[in-house]
Amino acid sequence: MMSRPRIVEVRQNILKKNDLLAAGLRERFQAAGTSVVSLVSSPGAGKTALLTATLTRLQKDCRVAALVGDLATDCDAERLRASGAPVRQITTGTVCHLDASMIETALIGWTLEDIDVLFIENVGNLVCPASYDLGEALRVVALSVTEGEDKPLKYPTIFNTADVAVVTKMDLADAVGFDRAALQRNLIAVRPDITVLDVSARTGQGMDEWLHLLTTQVGRTPV
Amino acid sequence: MMSRPRIVEVRQNILKKNDLLAAGLRERFQAAGTSVVSLVSSPGAGKTALLTATLTRLQKDCRVAALVGDLATDCDAERLRASGAPVRQITTGTVCHLDASMIETALIGWTLEDIDVLFIENVGNLVCPASYDLGEALRVVALSVTEGEDKPLKYPTIFNTADVAVVTKMDLADAVGFDRAALQRNLIAVRPDITVLDVSARTGQGMDEWLHLLTTQVGRTPV
Numbered sequence: 001m002m003s004r005p006r007i008v009e010v011r012q013n014i015l016k017k018n019d020l021l022a023a024g025l026r027e028r029f030q031a032a033g034t035s036v037v038s039l040v041s042s043p044g045a046g047k048t049a050l051l052t053a054t055l056t057r058l059q060k061d062c063r064v065a066a067l068v069g070d071l072a073t074d075c076d077a078e079r080l081r082a083s084g085a086p087v088r089q090i091t092t093g094t095v096c097h098l099d100a101s102m103i104e105t106a107l108i109g110w111t112l113e114d115i116d117v118l119f120i121e122n123v124g125n126l127v128c129p130a131s132y133d134l135g136e137a138l139r140v141v142a143l144s145v146t147e148g149e150d151k152p153l154k155y156p157t158i159f160n161t162a163d164v165a166v167v168t169k170m171d172l173a174d175a176v177g178f179d180r181a182a183l184q185r186n187l188i189a190v191r192p193d194i195t196v197l198d199v200s201a202r203t204g205q206g207m208d209e210w211l212h213l214l215t216t217q218v219g220r221t222p223v
Numbered sequence: 224m225m226s227r228p229r230i231v232e233v234r235q236n237i238l239k240k241n242d243l244l245a246a247g248l249r250e251r252f253q254a255a256g257t258s259v260v261s262l263v264s265s266p267g268a269g270k271t272a273l274l275t276a277t278l279t280r281l282q283k284d285c286r287v288a289a290l291v292g293d294l295a296t297d298c299d300a301e302r303l304r305a306s307g308a309p310v311r312q313i314t315t316g317t318v319c320h321l322d323a324s325m326i327e328t329a330l331i332g333w334t335l336e337d338i339d340v341l342f343i344e345n346v347g348n349l350v351c352p353a354s355y356d357l358g359e360a361l362r363v364v365a366l367s368v369t370e371g372e373d374k375p376l377k378y379p380t381i382f383n384t385a386d387v388a389v390v391t392k393m394d395l396a397d398a399v400g401f402d403r404a405a406l407q408r409n410l411i412a413v414r415p416d417i418t419v420l421d422v423s424a425r426t427g428q429g430m431d432e433w434l435h436l437l438t439t440q441v442g443r444t445p446v
Contacts, residue, residue: 010233042266043349043378044370071350073376094380096319096350124377125350126266127294127319146369146395147267153296154347155266157317169369175398 021100025135032112035218041142043124046168049201055083062116097128130158144169145178170200244323248358255335258441264365266347269391272424278306285339320351353381367392368401375409393423
């Protein structure tokens with residue numbers, strides 16, 4: 001991620017290899033009928049809370065599973081397992097994002113045909129995960145109301161590569177003076193056709209719409 | 224930031240070069256009597272709000288300036304300039320952290336002898352900035368109460384390389400059910416001798432202690 005020619009060349013090679021691996025994964029997912037949804041955000045934006053609530057509800061109607069990436073600890077995997085869904089941790093060490101080869105390895109031993117919807121929760125990082133295709137069908141960026149409405153402008157690539165923006169922690173919107181119209185303007189400026197949903201995993205606000213979007217986008221019957 | 228041997232080698236060379244440049248910067252800062260404080264955090268943790276309030280108050284007693292890194296936009300530089308202090312933006316494009324060469328370039332035209340305290344606000348990222356020495360005398364990690372008490376365990380390197388942790392947005396502590404004791408335990412587990420301060424740039428809570436720490440740590444008369 002440096003500007004010197006040799007580094008650019010190495011990075012382009014990495015991304016090219018990742019793209020090839022991700023294309024292979026995407027074919028496998030499609031062949032198995034597995035819909036894959038990836039989730040990216042800053043650290044602490046509420047990905048794990050959203051995903052735990054999502055797994056809990058969605059598994060009543062379809063077979064779900066999750067992979068979750070972290071530099072260290074398996075805190076998030078433990079939280080996700082509370083949903084009852086199969087969950088695997090990917091510990092990345094110092095690596096600041098998931099890549100397609102990590103996904104491929106983490107899937108060993110799972111039968112994709114037994115999974116209708118697979119979620120992939122990335123390392124908390126609004127920069128580097130943007131460049132790594134994981135073979136997902138839908139990329140979702142979560143942004144909490146506490147982070148500031150300017151984030152889409154300041155981290156354009158991650159918003160530009162996402163299909164859906166989920167605005168999390170809506171229960172704190174009043175406490176932080178959240179300006180919904182300003183965020184919408186900034187999202188549209190970066191990604192004109194992005195779908196935006198407001199949710200709170202704590203109060204349940206917006207969860208029906210989120211699950212409806214998931215089940216329709218990934219081709220399942222709405223729950 | 225990949226595990227393959229060639230990438231590790233390239234990355235080690237980059238870090239070695241960065242370390243050399245940073246050591247040179249540190250010597251220049253010391254010779255000029257400029258104390259340099261760097262600030263790292265997740266996106267949206269409140270670095271810019273904290274720094275704007277800090278610059279505003281500190282410049283009454285000493286000559287301050289700031290460099291601020293962002294992938295895109297000069298929103299943060301504009302906000303910091305409201306303090307009246309000299310501010311320069313470093314636009315990193317797709318680069319997820321500041322490095323010593325960016326600092327060196329951004330300083331061209333400034334006379335270090337005219338700056339008592341120089342702040343460097345990094346790109347919002349809890350992973351990659353950890354590895355890049357910028358020649359600073361003090362590295363401060365900001366962590367907002369909305370992000371979750373587990374962050375030191377999940378992003379150990381950035382907390383382990385910081386001298387001070389500033390817990391921001393304390394005005395939201397009650398609204399999010401913030402567990403101060405749990406955060407302290409997790410901070411100490413990763414970095415036993417870290418100094419921890421609770422602040423709110425919005426209400427002013429803890430700002431006196433923060434300014435006192437800054438002025439004593441950087442060898443200035445307390446303001």
